[in-house]
Amino acid sequence: xxxxxxxxxxxxxxxxxxxxxxxxxxxxxxxxxxxxxxxxxxxxxxxxxxxxxxxxxxxxxxxxxxxxxxxxxxxxxxxxxxxxxxxxxxxxxxxxxxxxxxxxxxxxxxxxxxxxxxxxxxxxxxxxxxxxxxxxxxxxxxxxxxxxxxxxxxxxxxxxxxxxxxxxxxxxxxxxxxxxxxxxxxxxxxxxxxxxxxxxxxxxxxxxxxxxxxxxxxxxxxxxxxxxxxxxxxxxxxxx
Amino acid sequence: xxxxxxxxxxxxxxxxxxxxxxxxxxxxxxxxxxxxxxxxxxxxxxxxxxxxxxxxxxxxxxxxxxxxxxxxxxxxxxxxxxxxxxxxxxxxxxxxxxxxxxxxxxxxxxxxxxxxxxxxxxxxxxxxxxxxxxxxxxxxxxxxxxxxxxxxxxxxxxxxxxxxxxxxxxxxxxxxxxxxxxxxxxxxxxxxxxxxxxxxxxxxxxxxxxxxxxxxxxxxxxxxxxxxxxxxxxxxxxxxxxxxxxxxxxxxxxxxxxxxxxxxxxxxxxxxxxxxxxxxxxxxxxxxxxxxxxxxxxxxxxxxxxxxxx
Numbered sequence: 001x002x003x004x005x006x007x008x009x010x011x012x013x014x015x016x017x018x019x020x021x022x023x024x025x026x027x028x029x030x031x032x033x034x035x036x037x038x039x040x041x042x043x044x045x046x047x048x049x050x051x052x053x054x055x056x057x058x059x060x061x062x063x064x065x066x067x068x069x070x071x072x073x074x075x076x077x078x079x080x081x082x083x084x085x086x087x088x089x090x091x092x093x094x095x096x097x098x099x100x101x102x103x104x105x106x107x108x109x110x111x112x113x114x115x116x117x118x119x120x121x122x123x124x125x126x127x128x129x130x131x132x133x134x135x136x137x138x139x140x141x142x143x144x145x146x147x148x149x150x151x152x153x154x155x156x157x158x159x160x161x162x163x164x165x166x167x168x169x170x171x172x173x174x175x176x177x178x179x180x181x182x183x184x185x186x187x188x189x190x191x192x193x194x195x196x197x198x199x200x201x202x203x204x205x206x207x208x209x210x211x212x213x214x215x216x217x218x219x220x221x222x223x224x225x226x227x228x229x230x231x232x233x234x235x236x237x238x239x240x
Numbered sequence: 241x242x243x244x245x246x247x248x249x250x251x252x253x254x255x256x257x258x259x260x261x262x263x264x265x266x267x268x269x270x271x272x273x274x275x276x277x278x279x280x281x282x283x284x285x286x287x288x289x290x291x292x293x294x295x296x297x298x299x300x301x302x303x304x305x306x307x308x309x310x311x312x313x314x315x316x317x318x319x320x321x322x323x324x325x326x327x328x329x330x331x332x333x334x335x336x337x338x339x340x341x342x343x344x345x346x347x348x349x350x351x352x353x354x355x356x357x358x359x360x361x362x363x364x365x366x367x368x369x370x371x372x373x374x375x376x377x378x379x380x381x382x383x384x385x386x387x388x389x390x391x392x393x394x395x396x397x398x399x400x401x402x403x404x405x406x407x408x409x410x411x412x413x414x415x416x417x418x419x420x421x422x423x424x425x426x427x428x429x430x431x432x433x434x435x436x437x438x439x440x441x442x443x444x445x446x447x448x449x450x451x452x453x454x455x456x457x458x459x460x461x462x463x464x465x466x467x468x469x470x471x472x473x474x475x476x477x478x479x480x481x482x483x484x485x486x487x488x489x490x491x492x493x494x495x496x497x498x499x500x501x502x503x504x505x506x507x508x509x510x511x512x513x514x515x516x517x518x519x520x521x522x523x524x525x526x527x528x529x530x531x532x533x534x535x536x537x538x539x540x541x542x543x544x545x546x547x548x549x550x
Contacts, residue, residue, distance in 0.1 A: 078437035086435070
């Protein structure tokens with residue numbers, strides 16, 4: 001079995017009376033594509049926010065490559081190699097595409113900015129848009145720009161929060177190929193609602209429900225899991 | 241290339257102005273250039289990084305009093321006092337920033353305003369030492385910089401132009417640097433910047449210190465060039481003025497502060513010749529500006545025509 005790169009033990013977070021994430025144990029293996037699925041409100045975004053440091057946990061610990069990062073602020077975790085792309089596109093709308101990606105590259109101390117930015121843009125097939133103002137991009141391109149910023153960080157772990165949301169079907173195919181090309185150099189953790197994408201890409205899947213782990217396993221195991229079928233996939237998928 | 245040519249042309253234009261303008265206006269221009277350096281510092285914090293401070297008079301005052309008091313009480317020569325004052329501005333910015341940057345938005349405005357009021361009231365309280373409301377005038381021997389006599393119009397103008405030139409060049413380098421890009425990032429989307437690995441607190445503290453360096457240098461130069469420092473320069477009015485200059489000239493433009501300082505200076509000059517309620521005229525001008533050109537003059541020009549303007 002591959003080495004564990006990112007691990008959470010007994011991690012919890014409540015908002016008021018709601019236990020959004022409730023004692024989750026989780027291990028991300030080096031070089032895998034891991035999908036996080038579950039119904040709306042299952043605590044997926046809260047969970048990855050805990051991993052990336054955007055939210056502090058009430059209990060539990062998080063380690064990256066064996067190092068305890070539970071108390072590190074988000075920006076320090078990014079420096080350690082955890083990149084997060086936002087569910088709601090978060091770019092610099094009034095800066096050029098080049099500047100958006102350059103900020104990511106220079107954040108980790110890249111020397112040759114033009115080359116590194118170009119490389120990241122080529123991977124998302126946006127090299128021809130470098131000089132365009134980010135706000136004027138189509139929604140699909142803005143999503144891809146967000147991914148390019150993640151790539152320019154050259155992270156050890158790339159967390160994608162619903163990356164295909166709002167993409168056209170043609171764009172999704174390209175995106176799947178892109179994510180597949182990232183591993184095993186980068187480890188990918190993605191929240192995803194599109195089951196075709198999940199089943200196609202993920203090596204392993206973790207299912208969250210009511211803030212707890214309902215199931216985990218390979219795509220085949222998750223498909224066969226009755227609890228998952230009941231909670232999430234729905235009856236029509238159960239027979240597939 | 242085009243950018244540097246434009247800014248060098250502006251500096252050349254200022255130099256020529258000294259030779260062709262009558263002394264009254266040449267003197268005004270010297271004052272405008274020093275105030276523009278102050279406004280450039282304000283612009284670095286507000287225009288580029290989105291830090292809306294209402295307490296920059298404290299930084300201007302730190303430069304002015306740091307220099308003035310050292311010259312007046314300790315007998316320090318003008319040039320080292322100028323450098324000390326510049327550092328005082330930066331140091332004060334660091335001190336205020338350490339605390340004020342724990343807040344954001346409206347709270348940041350209020351906290352910086354309060355700090356500036358503390359500075360202003362401190363100057364008044366120790367009036368035996370600071371000169372208080374009346375201030376302190378510096379005499380000719382105290383105002384010699386590298387052999388140039390700041391009581392002479394021509395020398396004063398060249399000194400102001402030299403300071404302005406250095407400030408303008410540095411600012412151009414700054415906004416075109418990697419750090420300049422991070423400054424914009426902080427203004428445009430702080431949360432995104434944090435998730436790219438930038439520590440917002442540290443970045444904003446650096447920005448504020450650079451801003452303080454400019455404000456301090458301007459305050460220090462003002463005391464030496466015009467031979468006087470007093471509490472009114474640390475009052476809330478001097479926190480608002482650079483904001484007005486920047487809003488009028490164009491926030492986030494390199495030349496906006498000069499244009500804004502110049503126009504506002506002459507607007508006040510003109511209005512006060514008509515009425516003692518000249519601030520009302522200034523207010524009306526600002527309302528018009530915010531309604532019809534919220535990005536300021538150069539901001540609007542950049543948006544419509546000259547996209548390459550830094």
